Amino acid sequence: MxxxxxxxxxxxxxxxxxxxxxxxxxxxxxxxxxxxxxxxxxxxxxxxxxxxxxxxxxxxxxxxxxxxxxxxxxxxxxxxxxxxxxxxxxxxxxxxxxxxxxxxxxxxxxxxxxxxxxxxxxxxxxxxxxxxxxxxxxxxxxxxxxxxxxxxxxxxxxxxxxxxxxxxxxxxxxxxxxxxxxxxxxxxxxxxxxxxxxxxxxxxxxxxxxxxxxxxxxxxxxxxxxxGIEPVPGRSFGLRPAMTVRAQVLLTKRVPAGTGVSYGPDFFTDRETTLALVPLGFADGVPRQAAGRAEFLVHGVRCPVAGRVSMDQVVLDVGDLPVRAGEYAVMFGPGDGGEPTAAEWAAWAGTNPNDILTGIGARVSRRYEGAP
Structure with missing residues (x-):
């Protein structure tokens, strides 16, 4: 599976x-x-x-x-x-x-x-x-x-x-x-x-x-x-974030300007664009209060969350990127590849990185790489 x-x-x-x-x-x-x-x-x-x-x-x-x-x-x-x-x-x-x-x-x-x-x-x-x-x-x-x-x-x-x-x-x-x-x-x-x-x-x-x-x-x-979260703002002690959260894009759709997205809707596209559905929601640890500021990394490009965060999914505005179902969208990681970090998500949500990390729910499977 x-x-x-x-x-x-x-x-x-x-x-x-x-x-x-x-x-x-x-x-x-x-x-x-x-x-x-x-x-x-x-x-x-x-x-x-x-x-x-x-x-x-x-x-x-x-x-x-x-x-x-x-x-x-x-x-x-x-x-x-x-x-x-x-x-x-x-x-x-x-x-x-x-x-x-x-x-x-x-x-x-x-x-x-x-x-x-x-x-x-x-x-x-x-x-x-x-x-x-x-x-x-x-x-x-x-x-x-x-x-x-x-x-x-x-x-x-x-x-x-x-x-x-x-x-x-x-x-x-x-x-x-x-x-x-x-x-x-x-x-x-x-x-x-x-x-x-x-x-x-x-x-x-x-x-x-x-x-x-x-x-x-x-x-x-x-x-x-x-x-791997630096505990002192503005200082680096060489710590390395250990968790990357990502999910497959389930589907994409091309929509015209003025298309309402997610509940409400209180978000409308400002141009013709492509929307990508990602199966991560607030039940999985995506904070609802980060909507309007949060981004995922897709194809090496940061793409904004469009509209409200749902329980099981978010919608990304991926613009003209050639995104296909099955490709990955990264919620956060170490930041080495340009993806958002847990610290950035904490800032978007008005909380701390501890909250973001511990909030990643059990529906998100864990996979381990590297040591011991």
């Missing part, structure tokens, strides 16, 4: 990016963040490649993501950080998965699971240093550390890490970043006061790992940079 639409994932690019980020982390380790099915690229394929090219850890958001990696044979250190209040953690502990903890309730649940399973829980204590998202707020730090120390003394858990998340590291001198760096150090000192001295401190994301040395500590968590 031939796929109408596909996402071609360049594992050589993943390997290259892993090497760049691992080199930037210096003596610290590097975590390959493969949540959301590896940002849409395939968690197992990305994990396997990254681990062979510099990564020492894997990171995911949820329990199912973590257990899936273990089921696929990944035995490397693995951290998860999101779970419901009702999570029992029995399977997680049996699978040897590290758990992020930002509150006493979760510590208690992990201690109970450790007691039931006869397995010591391995945790990373998360503190909020200014993002106001996950992690213990400053007024709860000492309580979190004190209870962690009690459970550690009882042999129920081991504190392996202390971490936080940066709100932004694009500007190395920003006041908010500097405040977070300071607060993380305060958190570390508070933990030491409570008798907690984790062997691993981690704070840096891709942007911080590449340009904020004091944020690297013992582990760099590489997310978007691993997939």
């Amino acid at each position: 031939t796929a109408m639409a596909e996402a071609v994932v360049d594992l050589d690019a993943i390997a290259h990016n892993a090497g760049v980020l691992a080199a930037a982390s210096g003596p610290a380790g590097m975590m390959a963040v493969v949540k959301a099915d590896g940002f849409g690229h395939g968690a197992a394929e990305v994990a396997r490649t990254a681990l062979r090219h510099g990564a020492t850890w894997l990171g995911v958001a949820s329990v199912p993501e973590a257990l899936a990696l273990r089921a696929q044979g990944f035995t490397e250190p693995l951290l998860l950080w999101l779970y419901p209040p009702t999570e029992t953690f029995d399977e997680v502990l049996r699978a040897g998965i590290d758990v992020s903890v930002g509150g006493v309730e979760a510590l208690e649940a992990l201690a109970d699971a450790a007691d039931r399973t006869g397995t010591v829980a391995t945790v990373h204590l998360k503190i909020d240093t200014g993002m106001s998202r996950g992690g213990a707020p400053v007024e709860e730090w000492m309580q979190l550390f004190t209870w962690a120390r009690k459970f550690e003394s009882a042999g129920l858990l081991r504190v392996r890490g202390l971490w936080s998340h940066l709100a932004g590291a694009e500007d190395p001198q920003s006041a908010h970043l500097r405040t977070q760096l300071h607060e993380f150090e305060v958190g570390r000192q508070t933990a030491l006061t409570a008798g907690i001295d984790p062997p691993i401190l981690h704070l840096a994301n891709s942007a911080a790992g590449l340009q904020v040395p004091e944020a690297r500590h013992d582990l760099l968590r590489a997310g978007i940079g691993l997939y």
Whole structure:
């Protein structure tokens, strides 16, 4: 069966990016963040490649993501950080998965699971240093550390890490970043006061790992940079985008000026032209809000999306290009051949490249090229 639409994932690019980020982390380790099915690229394929090219850890958001990696044979250190209040953690502990903890309730649940399973829980204590998202707020730090120390003394858990998340590291001198760096150090000192001295401190994301040395500590968590998106606007660290999304043209039609296209219609051709139907729509990750600005590459030429994006398809205005059914239209790729990039689509849609990459749906088949 031939796929109408596909996402071609360049594992050589993943390997290259892993090497760049691992080199930037210096003596610290590097975590390959493969949540959301590896940002849409395939968690197992990305994990396997990254681990062979510099990564020492894997990171995911949820329990199912973590257990899936273990089921696929990944035995490397693995951290998860999101779970419901009702999570029992029995399977997680049996699978040897590290758990992020930002509150006493979760510590208690992990201690109970450790007691039931006869397995010591391995945790990373998360503190909020200014993002106001996950992690213990400053007024709860000492309580979190004190209870962690009690459970550690009882042999129920081991504190392996202390971490936080940066709100932004694009500007190395920003006041908010500097405040977070300071607060993380305060958190570390508070933990030491409570008798907690984790062997691993981690704070840096891709942007911080590449340009904020004091944020690297013992582990760099590489997310978007691993997939080749430059994390700092206006700077290039030599990362290579790994995904190309393309689809076959299903049909073409020659139409006169004034022809309405797609729903509404609120788009009308301004001349005689050729329209090309492409089977990619908002159910596949083509953002509706990009209509009127977005382009695909056809025959080496950028062609605009004509009219609204439908659920399953878009129409391209290909002008006088000799386009035929069965030829490919490229939504985005590395940009080497003139095609749009995920970053351009993000700008057209008013979002970020993470949203574009993770939005490419399951109907778009994945095909892998290159490493490991």
